[in-house]
């Protein structure tokens with residue numbers, strides 16, 4: 053049987069692999085809390101309600117110490133050391149300069165000469181080292197008339213603001229309910245973490261939007277490419293998608309899949 057203790061350990065593991073840099077002082081603090089709280093739990097075996105209250109308070113403490121509070125002002129990415137699940141290591145603070153916190157170039161339209169007539173450019177941990185560890189990124193989205201950001205997913209949530217044009221944006225819940233709407237200048241929509249979502253320019257001028265995501269490196273998994281740009285044998289792609297052989301071949305040739 054899973055115990056509250058297992059859940060606490062799981063919650064902590066999840067926090068360690070969150071996008072925040074691992075903060076060893078906070079971790080030590082959390083471990084002390086865990087020992088203290090857990091021995092207290094042992095003395096309260098008969099009081100389920102009390103345990104529940106402690107668990108809720110404890111979860112709050114963990115999320116507060118990992119999600120919000122830091123013992124350093126910033127952790128500018130040190131690209132000379134490999135990236136890890138918690139982000140890049142911190143550049144020596146004595147070598148940090150103002151430009152580590154600046155990204156320029158989102159004032160100009162991206163290159164939309166491609167199959168989907170779309171360009172995405174922006175500030176994330178590889179282009180703006182000061183974002184490392186802060187749980188943020190920001191992108192400019194240009195979608196030409198008839199263009200589309202095809203259905204895709206990220207590890208985190210996204211918020212969009214439309215600056216020019218008219219787009220249909222939407223996402224699909226894990227129960228397959230679709231939430232979608234036509235957005236115009238000034239409209240904002242949020243796409244909850246990891247859910248499939250899309251944007252389509254349905255207006256007659258190029259659309260411009262900005263999106264922000266709550267990770268310095270949100271990841272991007274474009275479903276059609278995942279299915280048809282891979283090296284899985286076509287016979288397996290047919291089985292796992294229920295799409296017939298000719299169509300699988302056609303899509304593999306569009307997306308560059310092999311086998």
Ligand SMILES: *[C@@H]1O[C@H](CO)[C@@H](O)[C@H](O)[C@H]1NC(C)=O
Pocket residue numbers: 144145146147
């Ligand atoms: C950071 O750089 C300073 C100045 O070069 C140096 O004295 C210090 O030892 C460095 N700190 C670390 C942790 O490397």
Ligand SMILES: *[C@@H]1O[C@H](CO)[C@@H](O)[C@H](O)[C@H]1NC(C)=O
Pocket residue numbers: 163164165166
């Ligand atoms: C835009 O992208 C296309 C396709 O990759 C390329 O041929 C073209 O040179 C690019 N245009 C500019 C202005 O960079």
